Amino acid sequence: MPALDMNEVRKVYGSGETAVVALDHASLTVGADEMVALVGPSGSGKTTLLSIAGGLLSPTEGVVRVGPHEITEYDRKELTTFRREFVGFVFQGANLVPFLTAKENLLVVADLAGKRGKDVERRADKLLDELGLGHRKKNTPSKLSGGERQRVAIGRALMNEPELVLFDEPTSALDSKLGEQVMELIRTEVKERGTAAVIVTHDTRMTHYADRTVEISDGRLVA
């Protein structure tokens, strides 16, 4: 079963003469352990596609499945639960909770999903160790470098063992060397877990880390 299956998805903002088609009959399938890079210029619909795949937006038309979940008709509450339990997100600039430590930033997503206890703590420690942050887990984001913050964000995305992880320009705030390290880490982490990943990036130097690159232009998927 594919991790993500988007079929003929359209997203239209506004209506009538002011309607803007952000995504136009886009179909995309991502295998269970596949890593797909999504590239395209600004305004091409990358973010819209990522948002729909992650249950942040609902499509105007088409069908979206994540694993066994058909989320197309989910209401807001169902989408919140879905995001909490089945998808991981890594945002631009990490977007960590500034007053929580690295470890607590991982525990937040587990806590939101109602997961607490020693096992959860151990999992957070293990993830941080894998990400090379074992010695930094008690530091708040302000005490971490940009690369370290992004690594914490990756840990947070993986914390609830999602079926799909969505990366929104994960290297845009990093220099190219750090960016490559982070991409390498992403690849290692998702491949080790057999997790599917979609990485939105405008940086074509990073696409070779993905199994496949899909281009998007004017809301249409090109290849």
Next chain:
Amino acid sequence: MKIAWKELLRRPSRFLTAGGALTLIVVLLLILGGILDALTNASTGLLRAQSAPLIAYGADARDSIVRSRIPVEVHDAIRDVNGVREASGLGVSLLGATVPGRSEPADVAIFGYEAANARVPAPPAPGEAYADASLQDDGVSIGQTLEVGAAAVPVEVVGFVENTNYNLQGGLWVEADTWREILNANIPNAAVAPGTFQAVVITPEEGISPEQLADRVDEQVPEVKALTIDEAITALPGVSQQQSVFSAIIGTTFTVAGLVVALFFALITIERIGLLGVLKAIGASSRTLAAGLTLQAVLIAAGAIVVGGLLTLGLASVIPDAVPLTLGFGRFAFTAFGLVLTALIGSAISFRRIIRIDPASAVGGA
């Protein structure tokens, strides 16, 4: 909720503005309330001391004990009403009393009474009195003989009682004949005949409500009008006006507290929109986020109540005795409950904004 709690612990300075403002509001609320309570206590102690739920005044007294007279036969008629278990007489005279060793006379309210009530034991021997503890501020002590009124009727203080003042004057509880002697000697034109009282406090038998008995007394003894103690308190001159003025000020202050909380959390929500969007994107529900905000508002209010309460106690110890101030548990509890409720309502103003935050705003931004 955990996030909200940790934010409070780790970034306390962020909440200092709201916490500081609420603390000052708590001090203001407690001082205002304490003054109101002191004034009310000093005006209504006589009535609140009664364990009986009803009091009867003369029908033509317009609900005033001072204007009321209840002669023996009317008193007997009240006793005879079916459902009356006890009907004991009460009289009041407002006079001055000379305290040994003091040049200024103390303002006293002489209460002539027949039976013990909630705060005062059975009447002492003729010529003796239980004094309200507040008279200690005027130099009154046990064993002293006070000279009451211009006629200098001697009364020996044999004990103290608490919270029994009337019309801001210290209560002096004497048996009925001593009261009549003091009244008749000092205010001859208001003299009363033997056996006459100004009011009768009525205890109903079991199975009849005070309201029912009041109606029955009014019907069967047309010379009197029976009131519940609460009605009698409200009828005291100035008491209801005093309470409504203070209540308006206290209510306005609570409203200001609500606005402080509402404005603070509205601003803090706007400031956090980015973070709240990210939390929503990773699966936090609007309900979870709103609960966190409510928790913060309630904890800030609770902190303000504790600090404000301690500050007020400190302040009360340096406020001159001349300023009436009573800080009781009830006032603290009312202020605490009111402030927490106000904080809940104030924080709820930001719920709509939280619900409207779009989780999709977390992606695509810098």
